[in-house]
Amino acid sequence: MKRHFGRIKLGLALATLAAAASLIACQPSATPAQPPQSTEQVPVESPPAQQTSITMVVAQEPTGFNGLVTDTGYEQLVGELVYLAVSEIDPQGDIYPELAAEIPTLENGGVVLDEENWTMDVTWKLRDDITWADGEPVTADDVVFTWNAITDPEKGIWVDGVDYTDSVEKIDDYSFVVHYNTVFPGYRTQFGGENFAVYPEHFCEAEQGFTAWDCNRKPLSDGPYILKDWQTNDYLLFERNPSYYEEGKPAIDQIIVKVVPEESVRKTMMMEGDADVNMWLTVASVAELEGQPGVYVSHAPTQRWVMRLIPNLAKRGTIDASAEPHPIFSDLQVRKAVRMAIDVDTIVKEIFLDYVQPVWTEFFRPPYNVCDIPRPAYDPDGARALLEGAGWVDADGDGVRECHGCATAEEGTPLSFELMTYAEFGEELELAQQLIGEMLGGVGFDVQLSVIEGAVLWADYESGGIEQNGDFDLNLYDDGYPGTDPTDNMLWYYYHTDAAQPDSGWNVGRWSNADFDALIDDAYTLDEEYRKEVFCQMAEIMDAELPQILMWSGIEANAFSSRILGAQSTVNDSLSWNVADWTLGE
Amino acid sequence: MLSYILRRLLQAIPLLLILSLLLFTLVNLAPGGPLAGLSRTRRASTEKTEQLKQQFGLDKPLPLQYLIWLAGNDWMRVDLDGDGVKESYGTRRGILRGDFGFSYRTRQPVIEEIRHRVGNTMYLVSITLLVVALIAIPVGVLSAIKQYSTFDILATTLSFVGQAIPEFWLGLILIFIFYAWLENPLTGQPLLPVGGMYTVGAPFSLLDRTSHLVLPVIMGMVGWVAWYSRFLRSSMLDVIHQDYIRTARAKGLREWAVMFRHALKNALIPLVTLFALDFPYIFAGSLYVELIFAWPGMGRLYYDSAVRRDYPVMLALLIIGAGLILICNLLADIAYAALDPRVRYD
Secondary structure, eight states, X not given: OOOOSOOBOGGGSOTTHHHHHHHHTTOOOSSOSSXXXXXXXXXXXXXXXXXXXXXXXXXXXXXXXXXXXXXXXXXXXXXXXXXXXXXEEOTTSOEEESSBSSOOOTTTTSEXXXXXXXXXXXXXXXXXXXXXXXXXXXXXXXXXXXXXXXXXXXXXXXXXXXXXXXEEEEEETTEEEEEESSOXXXXXXXXXXXXXOOOOTTTSOGGGOTTTOGGGTSOOOOSXXXXXXXXXXXXXXXXXXXXXXXXXXOOOSEEEEEEOOOHHHHHHHHHHTSOSEEOSOOHHHHHHHTTOTXXXXXXXXXXXXXXXXXXXXXXXXXXXXXXXXXXXXXXXXXXXXXXXXXXXXXXXXXXXXXXXXXXXXXXXXXXXXXOOOOOOOOOHHHHHHHHHHTTEEOOSOSSSOEESSOSSSOTTOBSEEEEEEESTTOHHHHHHHHHHHHHHHTTTOEEEEEEEOHHHHTOOTTTTOTTTTTOOSXXXXXXXXXXXXXXXXXXXXXXXXXXXXXXXXXXXXXXXXHHHHHHHHHTOSSOXXXXXXXXXXXXXXXXXXXXSEEEEEOOOEEEEETTEESOOOOSSSOGGGGXXXXXXXX | OHHHHHHHHHHHHHHHHHHHHHHHHHHHHSSSOTTGGGOSSSSOOHHHHHHHHHHHTTTSOHHHHHHHHHHOSTTSEEOSSSSSOOOEEOOOOOGGGTOOOBOTTXXXXXXXXXXXXXXXXXXXXXXXXXXXHHHHHHHHHHHHHTTTSHHHHHHHHHHHHHHHSOHHXXXXXXXXXXXXXXXXXXXXXXXXXXXXXXOTTSOOOXXXXXXXXXXXXXXXXXXXXXXXXXXXXXXXXXXXTSHHHHHHHHTTOOHHHIIIIIIHHHHTHHHHHHHHHHTHHHHHOOHHHHHHTTOOSHHHHHHHHHHTTOHHHHHHHHHHHHHHHHHHHHHHHHHHHHHOTTOOOO
């Protein structure tokens, strides 16, 4: 039992507590001695002499086990306990087979390219030693069934790769082929990654539909654990799956996922030893929990989220940057000055306590962190000189520059704009916003700060979404792509010219560069070396034109009890990605 | 009396309809939409957004959405797969027939979401109110009887403190003292547990349940005890200066009989109104208590639905809450008539 606070004995306590203390004397420990009643039929084996159990505390209840339908991150956490996918991504970004026997490639013959039509077929071979908890084997029928349910127009859900996939067909019980209508470099994680799971055909009811079927909440497991009990908004209780395919795994008998909304309570429970895993720590919690006896904080080895500034190149309230350019941010010199005037190191150190890292290019994640883009210098004097040279001068001496001969605004237009961020991130981002406002104010900008609800900022065009409608000047928030392939989810969606149309994508800065668009098209190839070259050309264009200003990475950290061995945080999956490998030490 | 009740019930119907229209419109006209909260990626894929809009019926004009929410769509043909062809009847029955739709987040029927939690909230709030009554009534009465005594001054001061303490802060302090600081010397465990209604996985134990109740009840009751005891004190003071109390004393009744048989009985009547207004809390729960002590109740359901923009859940809670307030007000009026012979509605 780990204790953080100084303690006093009961003699010092109020007399009224004595009665309560005696009541609690018989309280059972947090580790239950007996499992609750089973809710599903599973093969029975002799119970171990001493059940091992861990408790994970989470801020929100998972909505189910299906992160493709609703993705709060908690679905992944519990989904990894019960469902397997065809392939997965490890914390370093390497893809490994799970249900699959191997990852198909051009070299091993799993991928067949039709260079004439620029299409491809991918053949997956599955392991033949994995079963569902009821003893039925996991087969290619289950994969095909899952894919068909996902792509059902009425009750399915849009997923990555669906537009490139003509069909998924069974070859035999343990192999299937995917016919693509193009070359899709993200094929290796199309049936895996952070949210995709394979569902049992004989158990899930197709007519209920993928988005609402019962097995999203009452799963039949092929993963390391089996759901035994779910008390809504309270806890989920899992027990080890005795028929899990990896011999001797998992080592921990029972996992309780407990919903504890208040962060300070979760933290205290960790310190008291009543919780073993505290998911998604804030910077303040990391600082407090690191060094606590009995607790360690695991940081992801690579990062995904990047805090960034998105300048609107179109006039505020419009969506066509070439027809009506933004008077301030369509000026490249202004964008460069903004980047030069922000002291990222100070923000990283003072607000994020050095738990995040400076980032200045989209290609900072493995395997594509290969481009030689020099880190931009913090240079407020250089920023001032740049603005002077671009015709942004403080002629009236009020501390705010105005346009006097600038290229993009009318004479006398002040260098004044709104810096908007979102509320849900919390205090650290708002402090960073204030600091950025001060830094920009120091070189002659007049910055108005505002904090908006994310649901309003990112709503679709018809719902009045601020970004889709172009109703902003400069936005500040974190974003990043899932998986390892940036082509679809980052490069096209956020930078392609076609994605600048309302509700077509998220190029809300309305940046357009024909060369960049062509490079995105070029990136749809399986030649990894060529892709890296293409990405580095893109990185240079982005560095020169600054459609977005990237500043620092996010934080992906989870706290674990010291007795848990083998856990590792990751941005590519949930913290439970390797839960079958966890063991309990002293 | 019966005709009065009927009249009030009939009046409630148009009122609820107007409320439903107002609530639905206000919720749906709020900036942003319900879809942004469904994805951890800051900006959801537009293809998925379009598909979800269609699945949730958000692609239809707002008046039609309201009509479907109210009266269902099982009487009209709908386009289920987005191909533009209205091929089959819908499945929604509308709130008028008890169908509150399904949660955008969990895809579960709203009524199920409520059913899983309402019992937990009623359990906690009922016990809290019981403890409130057990403490507030004697304190209020004694304060009034012993006006300006040391006890009265102490009780009044504490009730001011009780009302002034922020509930959220109180909860954290309780956790610090009774969970993190004090320990049970016999077991070495924290003196009182936090987090939930019972120890997960352990067999049923009344002791375990009770110990999980202590801190949430203390947190929830402090404000109410302060409020009710002050209210009762002032109500009691009003009554004991009435002529009929003087008469009772003049008749030679003992002081306790005067106070408890004549004064208290009358002083409690205004409490009925107060209680009727507080009664919907039994359904709604206390957000802060549920957040701090991880109590799986209605307060958190409403909070989550509001924060995550789960409109069907939020609307159901709002409209049920509104209905409960109307009913409780009516019950208060009826109780008044029953308790006070001077009140007549006919």
